[in-house]
Amino acid sequence: MPRVLQGEIRALARVCRFIDDQRAGYRDLLGQLFPHAGAAWVVGITGSPGAGKSTLTDALVANFRARGWRVGVVAIDPTSPFTGGAFLGDRIRLQRHFEDPQVFIRSLATRGALGGLSRTTQDTVVAVAAWQADVVLVETVGVGQDEVDVAQASDTTCVVLAPGMGDDIQATKAGILEAADIFVVNKADRDGADATVRDLETMLALGALRPVPVSFGGHAALVGLSREAEAGWVPPILRSVATHGAGIVELAAAIARHREHAAQSGEERARRRRRHELMLRTMLYERWLAVFSRGLDGELARVLDRIGAGELDPYSALEELSHRFPPLGT
Helix, strand or coil: CHHHHCCCHHHHHHHHHHHHCCCCCHHHHHHHHHHHCCCCEEEEEEECCCCCHHHHHHHHHHHHHHCCCCEEEEEEECCCCCCCCCCCCHHHHCHHHCCCCCEEEEEEECCCCCCCCCCCHHHHHHHHHHCCCCEEEEECCCCCCCCCCHHHHCCEEEEEECCCCCHHHHCCCCCHHHHCCEEEECCCCCCCHHHHHHHHHHHHHHHCEEEEEEEECCEEEEEEEEECCCCCCCCCEEECEHHHCECHHHHHHHHHHHHHHHHHHCHHHHHHHHHHHHHHHHHHHHHHHHHHHHHHHHHHHHHHHHHHCCCCCHHHHHHHHHHHCHHHHC
């Protein structure tokens, strides 16, 4: 562990493998690293497949390195539900940074986890942050309408969209507005970029409107719309062409402004509290599930046999199993 805290990249690689394999004692190791992981700013890069997240991440790494920052990248790739394998293709677009000792890149497979992250993403971020990274970029697997776990796992969330991919429709769906601290319309040299920006501007404007309470004959009602005071953060909408480096300086500046705003408003502390809560709930769930599964195997097989024979339905089986495991019956 001391070598990780001293910035040794090979030691960090071994620790990340140890964590991802969840070997015996990995949580004790994380407990030692955690107190040293608070300084790094965690930036989530999310969006639909094909929006250019990896290329944008690569360009951001170059920008941060030009400032002399130490940069960590945790990139998530999907796991095949058929073979269990993962391509880990994000490394291809980040290969120009491979020989830089101040850049650490770790690819993780989802291994069936939903939400755009892997099951060990947050633990890996702790290790990379303890390596004394100035910023950790978390690039999610291509997500849809509500896979926004990255918003709970990062300090700043960048939602990347591209014109001509239906993103103007997808962006109206639940979750995307709430997840974004910064919107990036990448591939902005394509037709349709202006329309995507207008759609986002319209949605942000509508999102800032709230019903007005009025009274009719002593009865309260909500009618009309009124704009709330703009005391909070309003997500900027930026354009970029990541393949040419266009718009990256502006994106880096927006991330810096959001960091300053979060520190001054108290949002940084609130977000990190939510992140720690998510980590703790996930660990509690995993431990509870492991204990439950050890006692369930034989019972589950018998219940499935009865369901197959038509003697029992799944809903009644749930109640039956719940009574055999008292904590589940409450």
